[in-house]
Amino acid sequence: MKTTLKKSDHIAIPVIIGLSIAVPIIVLVLMLLPQRYNIFGADTLTFPLFHAILNFATAVLLIIGYFFMSIKKYVQHRNIMIAAFGLSVIFLVSYVLSKISNEPVPYGGEGVLRYVYFFILISHILLSAIIVPLVLFTMYRGLSGQYNKHSKVARWTFPIWLYVAITGVLVFLFMMPYY
Template identity: 80%
Template sequence: MKTSLNSSDKIAVPVIIGLSIAVPAIVVVLMLLPERYNIFGADSMTFPLFHGVLNFLTAILLVVGYFFMKADKFLAHRNTMIAAFGLSVVFLVSYVLSKISNEPVPYGGEGILRYVYFFILVSHIILSGIIVPLVLFTMYRGLSGEYDKHSRIAKWTFPIWLYVAVTGVLVFLFMMPYY
């Protein structure tokens, strides 16, 4: 069965694909900067704490939004998920600014915690790249009223997005003693 793109898909799909490539690429480039520029004069704990709070709030909103959807409260679901998306956008902008501003801080833990930390960190990083197109397509399909497509992709998006948000908090907690 051949499906064709509608007129809004002809714009939205390339934009989503472009952002899905650009966002991780920008983060990688910023992590490799030879010099940092502390734009706001923030200490090394400011951004990580802010990011931990944003990830925590995003996780809460995702769970609340899920329960609204299960309860057929679709307007509340939509608004909650838009709020979670908004927090994720704020996180992303702040994360980019933090990579420009602060040197990376190495993890200093030892033993089994070191292995646990790096497992969480690596899975968080990989899924953070994957979640960008998933969230963008899920939001687009939901806001454009394509609820069947929205539902099919949201079954993948929700658990991955929640995992990324929760592990973002865990990475902060693991790293807190070293900031």
């Protein structure tokens, strides 16, 4: 069995590393597009609202998944975490489409809220880039039965992923008046 896992590691690890590098670069490039192409004719609020809903649902699933793991209901834990991963994939695809479709909206808040917003936003962005490889490695290790490695990386993945999901909702709430 260990030989099979090592063979799958030879494929999975380079794919995970490649995606972990490609995703932030693609998002950055799309944010710098000189022109937008609103393929769906969506207004400025549509994508951010959808993203906030996905982030909120992901946060709820992460907490439920953690609960199932804590009571040793591993099948339910796995299923909930796969659902959270699925929502995150939908979020990522939608986020890319939103960057193609809509111009960035500047934050118009002032005073101390401006500093709070930018702290949340910057930490959210930085951890969003970090969470990609963490989630991919955690999912891979869990689904391939490498439970010791899975639990070691999941200790880091869970709080960061939850923070990113929650701050995604907070960023939306801060920005809502400006959409």
